[in-house]
Amino acid sequence: MIPDALSTALRKARHLVVFTGAGVSAESGIPTFRDALSGLWERFDPAELATPSAFRRDPALVWGWYEWRRMKVLQAQPNPAHRAIAALAERVEKLTLITQNVDDLHERAGSRDVIHLHGSLHAPRCFACGRPHAISEVPEEPAEGRCLEPPRCQRCNGKVRPGVVWFGEALPEAALRAAFKAAGECDVLLSIGTSGVVQPAASIPQLALQSGATVAHINPQPSGQGGAREFSLAGAAGVVLPELLGQLDAR
Known part of the structure; x- marks a missing residue:
């Protein structure tokens, strides 16, 4: 009422x-951060993947997870x-x-x-210089939940990161x-x-x-x-x- x-x-x-x-x-x-992950990602904690340090440590893992999330969004x-x-x-x-x-x-x-x-998941940018990067409308699904190297920036050759706000970022x-x-x-x-x-x-x-x-x-x-x-x-x-x-x- x-x-x-x-x-x-x-x-x-x-x-x-x-x-x-x-x-x-x-x-x-669309799963929230409070939901337990499933499938290829069930052994990971979302909060541990959503940080700049996680991307520095294993960019393929983090990029693969965010591409999986983008795929879920596009299916919704x-x-x-x-x-x-x-x-x-x-x-x-x-x-x-x-x-x-x-x-x-x-x-x-x-x-x-x-x-x-x-x-936004749909607006990635360079991790090094911040330049916006265009990506395919159809995400590539990562094999084994991790083997998906991020693309490279066309300006500085830095690794492209998801365009979302991570923990610890303003x-x-x-x-x-x-x-x-x-x-x-x-x-x-x-x-x-x-x-x-x-x-x-x-x-x-x-x-x-x-x-x-x-x-x-x-x-x-x-x-x-x-x-x-x-x-x-x-x-x-x-x-x-x-x-x-x-x-x-x-x-």
């Missing part, structure tokens, strides 16, 4: 911010939550979409100008600045499928609240509700968001 106060705030909103996390992609079958399809978010952009004056996810499911659902706080400054600006200016913020504990991204909903916006948290499990302008909607994003969209269309 969508609270009337939230529906009213959405109908009146001139700037809506949607902030998504791993829970949205998980509904398309946008779910009703992704499509509802794209549809919301047609019903409000302005929508800013901020995501912690490194896939392209929002874009494939029709969203534009997505702010990727944690980078978030992209321009993306974070744009996200904070949008959160501070919006009327309504929907925080969807994110644990709300990973900083600095976790401060985005709080920044919106402090600036006077209405904030709704959408997760399978209910989260804390801090006041009259903060709501917790328990349920799958692919169920709650189409319901919210339908309520807007009905009035």
Whole structure:
């Protein structure tokens, strides 16, 4: 059940911010970092592969794992939550979409100008000089989970790394600045499928609240509700968001 106060705030909103996390992609079958790995990768800890030191130590292993992840993303399809978010952009004056996810499911659902706080699997760059590198649309599947050497940079011959933010690395400054600006200016913020504990991204909903916006948290499990302008909607994003969209269309 969508609270009337939230529906009213959405109908009146001139700037809506949607902030998504791993829970949205998980509904398309994409494993999260909390999920145990399977198949060729079951003996590895994702957190130990997602660091600059891991890439220096064994670039073929890390590149192979991220190409496996990219393959899983390309095999997945946008779910009703992704499509509802794209549809919301047609019903409000302005929508800013901020995501912690490194896939392209929002874009494939029709969203534009997505702010990727944690980078993208589809935008690798040189580990040495940072130059963007174009890769094949179809990933090469690594044999035995490790034998897949990364390509070389065309400018400096350095090894190409996945275009994601690893543990110990700062978030992209321009993306974070744009996200904070949008959160501070919006009327309504929907925080969807994110644990709300990973900083600095976790401060985005709080920044919106402090600036006077209405904030709704959408997760399978209910989260804390801090006041009259903060709501917790328990349920799958692919169920709650189409319901919210339908309520807007009905009035």
